[in-house]
Amino acid sequence: MAQIRVEALNKSFGEFHAVKGASFTVDDGQFLCLLGPSGCGKTTTLRMIAGLELPTSGTIRLDGEDVTMNRASARDIAFVFQLFALYPHMNVRRNIGFPLKCEGIGAVECDRRVVEAARILRISHLLDRSVSTLTGGDRQRVALGRAIVRKPKCFLMDEPLGALDTEMREAMIQELRALHDRLGATTVYVTHDQLEAMAMADLIAVMNNGVVEQIASPRDIYDRPVSLFVADFIGSPAMNFLPFRGSLQAGAQAIRLGDRDVAIPTAREALVESDLVLGVRPEHVRFSDSGMVRGEIYGSEYLGTTQIVTVTTPYGALKARSPASMPFRIGMNVGLDFRPDTLSLFDQGSGRAIRTALHEGGKHG
Amino acid sequence: MSASNAAHSVVEPSTGTRRFAGLLVILYAIITMVPLIWIVLTSFKSPDDAISYPPKVLFKPSLEGYCNVFTTRSRQTQEFIQTLGPPQGLCDNIARSRNMVVAGPSNYVPRFINSLIIAFGSTVLAVALGTLSAYGFSRFRVPLKDDLLFFILSTRMMPPIAVAIPIYLMYRTVGLSDTRLGMILLYTSVNVSLAVWLLKGFIDEIPREYEEAAMIDGYTRFQAFVKVVLPQATTGIAATAIFCLIFAWNEYAFAVLLTSGNAQTAPPFIPIIIGEGGQDWPAVAAGTTIFLVPIVVFTVLLRKHLLRGITFGAVRK
Numbered sequence: 001m002a003q004i005r006v007e008a009l010n011k012s013f014g015e016f017h018a019v020k021g022a023s024f025t026v027d028d029g030q031f032l033c034l035l036g037p038s039g040c041g042k043t044t045t046l047r048m049i050a051g052l053e054l055p056t057s058g059t060i061r062l063d064g065e066d067v068t069m070n071r072a073s074a075r076d077i078a079f080v081f082q083l084f085a086l087y088p089h090m091n092v093r094r095n096i097g098f099p100l101k102c103e104g105i106g107a108v109e110c111d112r113r114v115v116e117a118a119r120i121l122r123i124s125h126l127l128d129r130s131v132s133t134l135t136g137g138d139r140q141r142v143a144l145g146r147a148i149v150r151k152p153k154c155f156l157m158d159e160p161l162g163a164l165d166t167e168m169r170e171a172m173i174q175e176l177r178a179l180h181d182r183l184g185a186t187t188v189y190v191t192h193d194q195l196e197a198m199a200m201a202d203l204i205a206v207m208n209n210g211v212v213e214q215i216a217s218p219r220d221i222y223d224r225p226v227s228l229f230v231a232d233f234i235g236s237p238a239m240n241f242l243p244f245r246g247s248l249q250a251g252a253q254a255i256r257l258g259d260r261d262v263a264i265p266t267a268r269e270a271l272v273e274s275d276l277v278l279g280v281r282p283e284h285v286r287f288s289d290s291g292m293v294r295g296e297i298y299g300s301e302y303l304g305t306t307q308i309v310t311v312t313t314p315y316g317a318l319k320a321r322s323p324a325s326m327p328f329r330i331g332m333n334v335g336l337d338f339r340p341d342t343l344s345l346f347d348q349g350s351g352r353a354i355r356t357a358l359h360e361g362g363k364h365g
Numbered sequence: 366m367s368a369s370n371a372a373h374s375v376v377e378p379s380t381g382t383r384r385f386a387g388l389l390v391i392l393y394a395i396i397t398m399v400p401l402i403w404i405v406l407t408s409f410k411s412p413d414d415a416i417s418y419p420p421k422v423l424f425k426p427s428l429e430g431y432c433n434v435f436t437t438r439s440r441q442t443q444e445f446i447q448t449l450g451p452p453q454g455l456c457d458n459i460a461r462s463r464n465m466v467v468a469g470p471s472n473y474v475p476r477f478i479n480s481l482i483i484a485f486g487s488t489v490l491a492v493a494l495g496t497l498s499a500y501g502f503s504r505f506r507v508p509l510k511d512d513l514l515f516f517i518l519s520t521r522m523m524p525p526i527a528v529a530i531p532i533y534l535m536y537r538t539v540g541l542s543d544t545r546l547g548m549i550l551l552y553t554s555v556n557v558s559l560a561v562w563l564l565k566g567f568i569d570e571i572p573r574e575y576e577e578a579a580m581i582d583g584y585t586r587f588q589a590f591v592k593v594v595l596p597q598a599t600t601g602i603a604a605t606a607i608f609c610l611i612f613a614w615n616e617y618a619f620a621v622l623l624t625s626g627n628a629q630t631a632p633p634f635i636p637i638i639i640g641e642g643g644q645d646w647p648a649v650a651a652g653t654t655i656f657l658v659p660i661v662v663f664t665v666l667l668r669k670h671l672l673r674g675i676t677f678g679a680v681r682k
Binding site for chain 2: 050051052071072073077078081082083085087088089098102103146185195253341
């Protein structure tokens with residue numbers, strides 16, 4: 001297994017700049033998720049690591065060795081595709097054994113390793129079936145089998161669960177993570193699904209418009225987003241944003257929102273008067289008669305254990321997560337409070353998070 | 366709603382519609398099959414039955430047509446024929462009943478072999494070149510790709526015979542006239558544009574991930590092409606091969622113009638039979654019937670692929 005080091009990676013397709021200066025390191029045995037919306041450059045980044053695309057500039061190191069311009073086959077990596085890419089003209093056994101055949105490994109050794117891979121993935125009973133008769137989950141296991149059978153330096157996965165239904169996907173998330181823990185394989189995993197990323201990754205790299213916006217643990221990404229984009233992209237329902245105009249002193253512990261003071265984590269930088277955004281996660285909104293922000297209940301979504309209540313306020317519609325048992329009436333006038341130590345502040349213009357005590361709790365990537 | 370109404374589907378055709386459609390298909394099949402059946406029947410008629418009016422549907426079968434297409438005969442006097450020994454084989458027997466003796470084999474077999482070599486040779490070449498270039502157009506960023514593809518297509522916009530004279534002169538100069546190689550090259554050049562366009566459609570349908578997976582697993586691109594892309598393109602290759610073969614096999618005009626003794630194919634030879642000893646329709650029909658056999662065999666062998674291939678990959682598995 002190996003460390004993957006990506007430095008200042010750029011890729012242009014003609015006029016289109018798909019990846020802009022991506023840099024990150026995946027340590028030996030780490031599980032990195034590249035997360036972002038469609039077209040953000042995450043798949044292109046992965047394909048460059050795999051050698052399926054050549055970067056316009058930048059370097060890629062595997063275990064310290066510069067492989068930027070190497071052929072895909074010379075990199076000793078395994079790639080799992082969204083469409084599985086199982087060869088329809090081969091059965092399961094031959095599909096899993098295919099990479100070994102490419103390497104010219106003998107039939108006996110090849111069969112031993114195929115059987116072992118199948119045992120790990122619990123698909124031993126499927127070995128002689130045709131791949132076209134398999135369910136989505138089993139196809140994905142075969143695709144994983146083809147990846148692990150070769151014992152490569154690292155695994156690259158491009159939305160491998162994207163083609164599965166929800167139930168199968170949840171089961172596969174657990175299996176994939178368990179497999180990763182057992183093999184200790186360095187893994188780069190591309191997805192647009194934040195739940196997959198949150199559930200599996202050691203590190204998440206959030207990408208947007210070809211730029212890596214933040215690399216951190218799932219907890220840091222969620223609690224301490226470094227930009228408006230990350231804050232908005234991660235979390236369901238998304239973070240509430242309250243736009244306001246104000247200035248900030250270093251050491252300030254509150255901001256002026258309308259005619260009320262709202263306590264925030266201690267500010268670590270000063271700002272002249274500008275357009276700012278206060279970010280509040282729905283679960284950090286509390287209903288309180290003496291609340292700082294007043295509004296009217298617009299509706300609620302019942303989710304079983306909790307409900308998402310939408311409140312129209314002077315700052316726009318805010319969503320609050322509250323216990324499902326709480327009774328609400330549409331049109332009811334309510335006050336809202338925010339948990340001070342969890343609030344994020346952003347600069348509206350640049351989208352950058354303003355440094356506060358919030359960021360001192362975690363480490364930064 | 367009654368039970369029968371409940372079973373009615375909006376998408377599935379009703380029994381009545383299905384029967385009507387079946388009837389239409391059978392009718393169409395009969396219309397297209399009649400000339401073929403007539404040719405096969407004629408090949409087993411005697412020359413008199415073949416030209417009798419009204420046409421005979423029931424007749425005494427005879428192999429005279431088949432004998433005549435494979436042999437040349439010369440007319441002799443009764444006296445001379447009686448000086449010969451007993452007739453050698455069936456054809457000699459038939460010939461003698463018409464005051465003729467078999468002089469030797471006809472040119473039909475060598476012409477037929479020419480047809481086989483030229484048609485299959487050009488088909489293999491056109492499909493091989495077509496597959497490679499279709500793969501290139503499908504997978505790589507080729508400069509001026511659309512213009513090149515249009516150029517390739519444009520070679521089919523004019524009837525090939527329009528360039529017959531220049532090709533005739535060119536072939537005479539470079540010594541390709543009346544050679545099998547010349548005919549193979551000619552039919553290949555006509556077919557390769559069809560092959561490129563048909564196969565590009567099929568190869569576009571094969572997800573790139575298959576080759577990419579193979580290349581990551583250690584294959585070169587060419588190995589991935591051979592081991593992974595080709596097996597999945599068999600449907601398209603089979604369909605394309607049949608189209609190419611049918612053209613090369615049936616081609617008449619260039620064959621008349623460019624071949625004579627050495628590389629002549631069967632299509633220009635069959636009409637020549639008419640002139641050899643009166644209008645010998647059974648012999649022409651026999652020559653045609655035998656000529657149909659290879660293409661029927663080839664199509665039947667590939668029909669499993671053809672059925673799926675004809676839809677041009679419109680339906681994904």
